Amino acid sequence: MNPSRVHPLILAAMLLLPSLLVSDGAQRGEVLFRNALKLEQGADYLNAAEAYAGARAQLEKEGRADLVGRCRDAATRLEVIRMTYSLTEEQVLATIKEKYPDLPKARVDAVLKEGRLPQLLIGGKTYYFDGFLNTLAHLYPDFNSGQEPGALGKATKLFEVMSPYIYDRAPWPPGRTLAHPLRYEARGELTLPRKAFPAKGTLKVWLPLPLTTAAQPSVENLSIQPERYLKYPIRLDGDIGLAYMEIPLEEVAGDLEIGVRFILTHHAERHAVDPAEVGEYDRESPLYRRYTASGPNVAVTPAIRATAERIAQGETNPFLIAKKFYHHVVYDLDYSFMPHGALAALGIPESVYVHEHGYGDCGAQSMYFAALCRAAGIPARASGGMQLFPIAENGCNDHFWAQFYLPNYGWIPADTSAGQLARYMPGLTEVQRKDFIGFFFGNMDPFRYLIQVDVDIPLVPAPDELLVFPMVLQSPTALCREMDQNPGILFMENWKMTIKQIGEAKPQ
Numbered sequence: 001m002n003p004s005r006v007h008p009l010i011l012a013a014m015l016l017l018p019s020l021l022v023s024d025g026a027q028r029g030e031v032l033f034r035n036a037l038k039l040e041q042g043a044d045y046l047n048a049a050e051a052y053a054g055a056r057a058q059l060e061k062e063g064r065a066d067l068v069g070r071c072r073d074a075a076t077r078l079e080v081i082r083m084t085y086s087l088t089e090e091q092v093l094a095t096i097k098e099k100y101p102d103l104p105k106a107r108v109d110a111v112l113k114e115g116r117l118p119q120l121l122i123g124g125k126t127y128y129f130d131g132f133l134n135t136l137a138h139l140y141p142d143f144n145s146g147q148e149p150g151a152l153g154k155a156t157k158l159f160e161v162m163s164p165y166i167y168d169r170a171p172w173p174p175g176r177t178l179a180h181p182l183r184y185e186a187r188g189e190l191t192l193p194r195k196a197f198p199a200k201g202t203l204k205v206w207l208p209l210p211l212t213t214a215a216q217p218s219v220e221n222l223s224i225q226p227e228r229y230l231k232y233p234i235r236l237d238g239d240i241g242l243a244y245m246e247i248p249l250e251e252v253a254g255d256l257e258i259g260v261r262f263i264l265t266h267h268a269e270r271h272a273v274d275p276a277e278v279g280e281y282d283r284e285s286p287l288y289r290r291y292t293a294s295g296p297n298v299a300v301t302p303a304i305r306a307t308a309e310r311i312a313q314g315e316t317n318p319f320l321i322a323k324k325f326y327h328h329v330v331y332d333l334d335y336s337f338m339p340h341g342a343l344a345a346l347g348i349p350e351s352v353y354v355h356e357h358g359y360g361d362c363g364a365q366s367m368y369f370a371a372l373c374r375a376a377g378i379p380a381r382a383s384g385g386m387q388l389f390p391i392a393e394n395g396c397n398d399h400f401w402a403q404f405y406l407p408n409y410g411w412i413p414a415d416t417s418a419g420q421l422a423r424y425m426p427g428l429t430e431v432q433r434k435d436f437i438g439f440f441f442g443n444m445d446p447f448r449y450l451i452q453v454d455v456d457i458p459l460v461p462a463p464d465e466l467l468v469f470p471m472v473l474q475s476p477t478a479l480c481r482e483m484d485q486n487p488g489i490l491f492m493e494n495w496k497m498t499i500k501q502i503g504e505a506k507p508q
Contacts, residue, residue: 027062027064028058028062029058029059029061029062030059030064032051032055032059033052033059035055036048036051036071036074039051040078043121043123044122044124045081045082045122045123046078047123048074048078049074049075049079052071053075055067055071056068072465072486073465073466075485075486076465076466076468076486076488077346077466079485079486080342080344080468080489081122081345083130083341083489084130084339084340084341084342084345085119085120085122085342087128087129088127088128089112089126091128092117092132093108096108100143103142111140116135116357116359117132117135117136118339118357131339134336135336135337135359138359138424144424155421155424155426156426156427157391158391158421158425159421159422159428159436161447162439162445165180165445165446166435166436168180172272173272174272174274174277175271175272175409176270176271177269177270178215178268178269178270179270180267180268181265181267181268181446182266182267182388182446182503183218183263183265183503183504184264184265184388184395184501184502185261185499185500186260186262186263186396186449187259187261187497187498187499188207188259188476188498189258189496190256190257190491190495190496191255191257191494192256193256194253194255196487197252197480197483198480198482198483199250200249201248201482202246202480202481202482203247203256203478203479203487204247204463204478205229205246205247205258205478206243206473207242207243207258207260207476208385208473208474208476209222209234209236209241209242209243209260209451210236210262210449210450211236211237211241211450211451211453212236212241213450215266215267215448216265216448216450217267218264218265219263220262220263220264221262222234222236222260222262223261223262224260225257225260226245226258229245229246229247229248230243230245231244231246231461232244239452240451240453240457241451243260244459244461249480249482258476263502264449264499266447266449266450268443268444268445268446269413270443271409271442271443272442273319275320277408278319278406278407278409279406279407279408281318281407282407283377287379287405288379291374291379291381291454292377292378294374296456296471297349297350297351297367297382298349298351298367298370298374298380299349299371300371300374300375301349301352303355304352304355304371305375307355307372307375308372308375308376311324311328312324312376318376318377318378318404318406319406319412321376321378322373322404322441323441325369325373326441327437328372329365329369330416330419330423332358333354333358333359333360333365333368334358334359335417335423336359336361337361338350338353338360338361340363340469340471341469344470349367350363350364350367350368350455351367351368351371355371362398362416362418363384363398363399363400363455363472365402365417366384366400366402366415366416366417367382367400369382369414369416370382370402373402373404378405379404379405380405381403381453381455382401382402382403382454382455383401383402383453384398384399384400384450384452384472385398385400385448385449385451385452386398386448386449386497387447387448388448388449388501390447390500390501394496394498394499395498395499395501396498400472401413401416401418401444402415403453413443415440418440418445419438422437449499455471455472456470457473465479465481465486466486467479467486467488468488468489468492469488475491475492475495476491476492476495477491
């Protein structure tokens with residue numbers, strides 16, 4: 001097993017093994033833990049989950065709190081992997097046959113044999129990502145029915161919504177211009193049955209909230225329920241917007257209800273950049289050091305660095321280099337839903353997955369674009385929260401995009417997956433396609449809800465156990481030591497966010 005592909009918590013447990021093997025008198029819980037760890041190292045995740053459960057029960061009897069915590073974290077990792085890669089090859093074939101009954105079996109077999117659909121070997125058997133149909137439709141044109149989930153089924157309507165912003169021919173001045181501010185009313189709600197939680201204990205909850213920025217300056221009428229459990233002052237500035245609460249479960253008599261409401265204003269952005277005026281980086285500044293460093297998911301590997309050098313082809317201007325990276329992602333990579341949760345559990349950086357597989361969704365593409373920029377010495381990050389296109393049933397969808405930094409201009413947006421929509425829009429002229437793609441390099445529509453400026457932002461307070469999905473906070477996450485299972489899965493699956501446009505705001 002490649003150590004660079006071992007999850008940090010698994011690696012820590014591996015390093016602990018010598019201390020568990022000190023003598024033949026090791027306690028039974030330690031032996032069970034060691035066996036479970038071995039199964040996980042061998043990718044036998046289903047059996048490993050059962051083994052960790054048995055080890056944990058024994059370790060609790062022995063009072064080994066350290067290893068009990070490791071078993072709990074392992075249970076979270078393995079449950080996420082199981083949920084993400086949940087389909088057998090037989091189930092995949094049956095689903096394809098039902099959805100595409102006229103396609104020859106030989107064609108379907110050839111696609112599976114090619115191996116581009118997200119899959120994972122678990123216990124010697126191949127399991128597929130539960131969102132494989134989206135990948136199938138984006139990677140293979142003969143599987144594109146035009147009615148697929150995600151970008152494909154909405155491409156034409158999105159073009160109609162975006163055209164007024166893309167083809168706004170106003171004479172924009174140099175630098176950044178904020179325009180077309182829109183106001184939104186947002187409501188997030190969660191209801192969980194009381195029986196889902198133990199009688200006593202502390203439920204720790206982190207709620208996502210909108211950041212206040214120049215493009216998103218106004219957050220009004222913010223309310224959070226139950227307000228009495230908020231532990232720290234709400235922060236709407238900094239790197240991430242969030243609220244934190246601790247709920248004593250003995251005080252919860254009926255169903256658990258958590259909610260948040262607010263009114264949000266977001267502007268469109270226009271960035272008129274003169275490549276000759278970008279300025280020089282202060283390479284010793286905290287900003288430069290932070291956003292050119294390799295990160296957990298914006299990982300800069302030797303292979304990514306080599307690709308960045310190849311694409312840049314000797315260009316030295318950071319604006320023009322970033323534009324080359326943008327076009328590379330838009331034109332040379334494919335869009336696809338991603339097995340995000342499992343990648344986090346397996347310790348595979350998102351930028352590495354995109355580089356090796358040649359596809360990714362909005363967040364993964366943004367992290368890959370940022371990694372290419374960082375490899376070239378251009379500060380970059382993957383920012384986001386939600387997309388507020390007025391065509392979704394609930395008015396919003398999860399979304400991330402990228403930003404890169406120029407000394408004399410600040411942070412410049414680049415939304416590769418939004419630009420890439422033009423590849424899936426039938427009937428566009430080449431000029432329309434080029435304009436659509438070009439708009440999302442340096443410009444941004446007002447259909448945005450920003451939660452965090454980058455991925456992998458530490459939460460406050462720091463979690464004391466492994467989160468289900470630590471990379472982003474687009475829906476609430478939670479922890480509870482008194483529960484056998486991580487409650488974060490319940491929160492992600494049951495959180496309902498509804499956002500509706502309520503008019504235009506006055507321009508700044």
